[in-house]
Amino acid sequence: MKNLEAVAGNGLLDRRAFLRGGAALAAAMTGYTLAGPASAEPLADDPWSRAPGTNVPAYGVPSRFEKSVVRTLSNPNGEPRTQHGRTPHHLLQGTYTPNGLHFVISHAGDADIDPEKHRLVIHGLVKRPLLFTLDALARYPMVSRMTFVECGGNSAPLFSREPIQASVQALHGLASCAEWTGVALSALLEETGVDPKAKWLVAEGADAPALSRSVPLAKALDDAMIALYQNGERLMPGNGYPMRLLLPGWEGNMNVKWLRRLKLVEAPAMSYYESRTYAPILPNGKAYQFYFLQEVKSFITHPSPGLMLKAPGFYEISGIAYSGNGRISKVMVSADGGQSWAQAALHEPVLSKAFTRFRVPWNWNGGPAVLQSRAWDEAGNVQPTRAQIIAVRGQAAKVPRVTAFPSQHYNGVTSWAISSAGAVSHVYA
Amino acid sequence: MKNLEAVAGNGLLDRRAFLRGGAALAAAMTGYTLAGPASAEPLADDPWSRAPGTNVPAYGVPSRFEKSVVRTLSNPNGEPRTQHGRTPHHLLQGTYTPNGLHFVISHAGDADIDPEKHRLVIHGLVKRPLLFTLDALARYPMVSRMTFVECGGNSAPLFSREPIQASVQALHGLASCAEWTGVALSALLEETGVDPKAKWLVAEGADAPALSRSVPLAKALDDAMIALYQNGERLMPGNGYPMRLLLPGWEGNMNVKWLRRLKLVEAPAMSYYESRTYAPILPNGKAYQFYFLQEVKSFITHPSPGLMLKAPGFYEISGIAYSGNGRISKVMVSADGGQSWAQAALHEPVLSKAFTRFRVPWNWNGGPAVLQSRAWDEAGNVQPTRAQIIAVRGQAAKVPRVTAFPSQHYNGVTSWAISSAGAVSHVYA
Numbered sequence: 001m002k003n004l005e006a007v008a009g010n011g012l013l014d015r016r017a018f019l020r021g022g023a024a025l026a027a028a029m030t031g032y033t034l035a036g037p038a039s040a041e042p043l044a045d046d047p048w049s050r051a052p053g054t055n056v057p058a059y060g061v062p063s064r065f066e067k068s069v070v071r072t073l074s075n076p077n078g079e080p081r082t083q084h085g086r087t088p089h090h091l092l093q094g095t096y097t098p099n100g101l102h103f104v105i106s107h108a109g110d111a112d113i114d115p116e117k118h119r120l121v122i123h124g125l126v127k128r129p130l131l132f133t134l135d136a137l138a139r140y141p142m143v144s145r146m147t148f149v150e151c152g153g154n155s156a157p158l159f160s161r162e163p164i165q166a167s168v169q170a171l172h173g174l175a176s177c178a179e180w181t182g183v184a185l186s187a188l189l190e191e192t193g194v195d196p197k198a199k200w201l202v203a204e205g206a207d208a209p210a211l212s213r214s215v216p217l218a219k220a221l222d223d224a225m226i227a228l229y230q231n232g233e234r235l236m237p238g239n240g241y242p243m244r245l246l247l248p249g250w251e252g253n254m255n256v257k258w259l260r261r262l263k264l265v266e267a268p269a270m271s272y273y274e275s276r277t278y279a280p281i282l283p284n285g286k287a288y289q290f291y292f293l294q295e296v297k298s299f300i301t302h303p304s305p306g307l308m309l310k311a312p313g314f315y316e317i318s319g320i321a322y323s324g325n326g327r328i329s330k331v332m333v334s335a336d337g338g339q340s341w342a343q344a345a346l347h348e349p350v351l352s353k354a355f356t357r358f359r360v361p362w363n364w365n366g367g368p369a370v371l372q373s374r375a376w377d378e379a380g381n382v383q384p385t386r387a388q389i390i391a392v393r394g395q396a397a398k399v400p401r402v403t404a405f406p407s408q409h410y411n412g413v414t415s416w417a418i419s420s421a422g423a424v425s426h427v428y429a
Numbered sequence: 430m431k432n433l434e435a436v437a438g439n440g441l442l443d444r445r446a447f448l449r450g451g452a453a454l455a456a457a458m459t460g461y462t463l464a465g466p467a468s469a470e471p472l473a474d475d476p477w478s479r480a481p482g483t484n485v486p487a488y489g490v491p492s493r494f495e496k497s498v499v500r501t502l503s504n505p506n507g508e509p510r511t512q513h514g515r516t517p518h519h520l521l522q523g524t525y526t527p528n529g530l531h532f533v534i535s536h537a538g539d540a541d542i543d544p545e546k547h548r549l550v551i552h553g554l555v556k557r558p559l560l561f562t563l564d565a566l567a568r569y570p571m572v573s574r575m576t577f578v579e580c581g582g583n584s585a586p587l588f589s590r591e592p593i594q595a596s597v598q599a600l601h602g603l604a605s606c607a608e609w610t611g612v613a614l615s616a617l618l619e620e621t622g623v624d625p626k627a628k629w630l631v632a633e634g635a636d637a638p639a640l641s642r643s644v645p646l647a648k649a650l651d652d653a654m655i656a657l658y659q660n661g662e663r664l665m666p667g668n669g670y671p672m673r674l675l676l677p678g679w680e681g682n683m684n685v686k687w688l689r690r691l692k693l694v695e696a697p698a699m700s701y702y703e704s705r706t707y708a709p710i711l712p713n714g715k716a717y718q719f720y721f722l723q724e725v726k727s728f729i730t731h732p733s734p735g736l737m738l739k740a741p742g743f744y745e746i747s748g749i750a751y752s753g754n755g756r757i758s759k760v761m762v763s764a765d766g767g768q769s770w771a772q773a774a775l776h777e778p779v780l781s782k783a784f785t786r787f788r789v790p791w792n793w794n795g796g797p798a799v800l801q802s803r804a805w806d807e808a809g810n811v812q813p814t815r816a817q818i819i820a821v822r823g824q825a826a827k828v829p830r831v832t833a834f835p836s837q838h839y840n841g842v843t844s845w846a847i848s849s850a851g852a853v854s855h856v857y858a
Contacts (some may be wrong), residue, residue: 053538109482
């Protein structure tokens with residue numbers, strides 16, 4: 001029973017323990033508390049086995065018993081301010097965010113666009129300003145890629161001096177991952193031609209605030225996409241229907257939704273979001289501006305606050321890791337607050353700039369534990385501890401708001417404490 | 430402009446033509462008919478740019494302008510017979526089927542199961558009969574895999590003597606692909622223990638018909654899964670909520686939904702579906718029974734019937750390929766009814782037993798064309814022509830029904846004719 005031996009403190013097991021022959025180990029650990037004995041009597045029929053079910057709908061939605069698996073809304077009545085919808089990571093599994101639960105931030109609601117009338121214009125420092133309908137874009141070669149989108153303000157509560165007691169949805173729910181399909185922006189720019197003076201482009205949305213961001217031309221020519229489809233179907237209204245700019249691995253706000261215009265220019269426009277919200281002042285007095293990359297990060301979703309451990313024994317610790325720099329190369333997990341670490345298994349295929357599910361088996365002895373995860377990416381970057389990122393960026397005096405300092409690009413470690421009662425809480429460790 | 434040269438008859442271009450520098454080629458071919466010139470005037474504001482949009486919902490659904498992107502229903506009023514909901518492949522892109530549009534076949538509606546009360550029992554020729562709640566299953570190690578599910582009767586209309594004029598949704602809409610997450614069945618069987626006499630298991634659903642199928646134990650111990658999540662969220666009601674048997678690459682009907690029981694036995698149960706629906710008589714008098722594998726297959730989704738070509742010039746031909754035997758290794762596309770072939774580009778990563786999107790650039794000269802695709806898998810199997818499969822399985826006297834002979838496991842080539850007017854029709858070629 002070699003695999004039953006812990007490979008790190010407080011009961012973390014080898015990630016390979018369950019690749020083959022693992023369930024017996026779980027059974028050995030738990031004395032069959034996971035499954036119960038089956039009765040020798042024939043199965044009783046439940047009500048749903050005794051009558052026809054509900055009609056197959058034209059468009060399926062989750063069961064009525066899953067009503068709690070929804071985005072949490074910051075402004076459900078649509079008052080004249082920003083609306084946030086956060087992804088319930090603790091209630092999901094795998095690597096994809098289903099479209100109904102992809103996070104949304106909309107500054108004046110979700111634009112309700114008629115796709116027949118919507119146009120995309122590419123102009124400014126180009127040789128041939130062009131106008132694209134959806135029909136025209138449909139004829140270009142399509143590209144697909146799975147990639148995450150993350151708000152620059154995701155995880156901002158962890159800049160707080162005291163750990164805020166909230167779910168992983170509230171703390172990290174402004175990041176999601178989907179398969180996006182559309183037209184490579186480089187292909188469209190090849191058709192317009194690019195004036196050599198152009199160094200940036202300004203992307204503008206068709207929403208009421210006409211949200212705009214400046215994007216370096218190099219990114220536009222690298223892996224940027226005019227995304228038209230999300231997990232196979234047209235973009236969700238809150239994710240930019242009928243088209244958005246997709247900049248894999250870069251700050252969510254730059255992935256301009258309801259895209260209507262790309263203007264090639266010599267210098268950034270210094271628009272609202274790049275000169276205010278995403279330009280906080282650092283402790284050294286400099287502005288944290290034009291820092292586009294969403295850096296390597298991970299957090300544990302199972303267990304996490306709100307999910308109870310009901311009894312000692314076997315559990316699987318799992319979570320999500322991602323990096324705007326490329327593929328995740330390694331995730332380490334600790335059950336003793338960072339004193340010792342076990343390597344997690346990564347779900348294959350590990351894709352560049354996409355969510356990667358990590359898993360590690362754990363034999364919880366029923367005592368206190370502090371769970372942490374820490375990720376590495378293929379570019380050699382390591383997720384900082386909270387202390388490391390606070391040292392550079394500072395710490396909020398109280399609960400931060402999106403516009404408070406510091407509130408952007410937290411990618412440090414998250415720590416969950418497990419009590420002897422099996423409750424999970426947010427701690428700094 | 431070497432890449433502009435056709436690599437196969439009737440205008441098929443090299444699949445690499447658009448990896449770099451492709452849009453200019455499209456422009457050269459079309460004389461800028463794809464995009465129009467942009468006006469020098471400032472953009473006019475559409476109505477949605479002049480007022481706040483709609484509120485962010487707790488669970489997102491597609492835009493009201495996408496109401497036609499739905500499953501077609503064979504029995505929308507839930508009369509006491511089978512209900513089919515077919516996936517609109519011609520309106521989707523990428524490789525994943527969004528959950529709302531995954532195909533569904535339900536023989537007595539979608540069972541409306543309370544997950545707190547649902548149980549899975551594994552019994553019969555086991556050492557320890559066990560009973561699993563959803564809470565218990567949640568503690569086991571989880572596995573995720575992207576895989577297709579396809580009804581054995583998908584594509585049955587192609588057994589008809591005359592090509593049926595219908596969309597790719599009507600012809601091939603009983604196949605879909607998702608990322609499924611759950612518990613490996615092998616892990617649960619390790620916990621129950623398996624009596625050496627057991628060679629099959631009978632899987633039974635909790636729906637009113639108690640649909641049951643016999644599954645060889647070897648498949649159960651290979652890659653079978655008790656699936657709990659579909660593209661990240663809990664299974665859709667029509668796809669087996671709260672749990673289904675997943676047998677990657679095998680006939681959809683065997684992937685028993687609303688799973689409540691697995692009984693290990695010595696011999697197959699000869700249940701309704703395996704002894705009637707999926708046991709048609711072949712021309713040689715033998716029964717086509719216990720033939721579980723969904724073999725290598727492909728079809729073109731863009732263009733396809735219902736999608737018009739509006740003018741000569743550049744188009745991308747794309748479609749879906751898959752094989753229950755493993756990865757797709759190659760897809761060839763013809764624009765001249767199979768006289769010549771060009772190799773298609775495959776979307777990476779190519780995953781085993783999953784949808785693979787293929788693409789090939791095409792310069793349509795405005796004349797008649799017949800588009801076909803043909804797929805190979807890594808096991809060396811090649812998708813048969815229609816003539817080849819008809820020679821073995823026979824041909825229906827008239828439009829086949831699910832119970833008509835022959836109606837199962839059509840995996841031959843599909844042909845779309847393009848008229849000079851740009852209309853797409855179904856032909857045998």
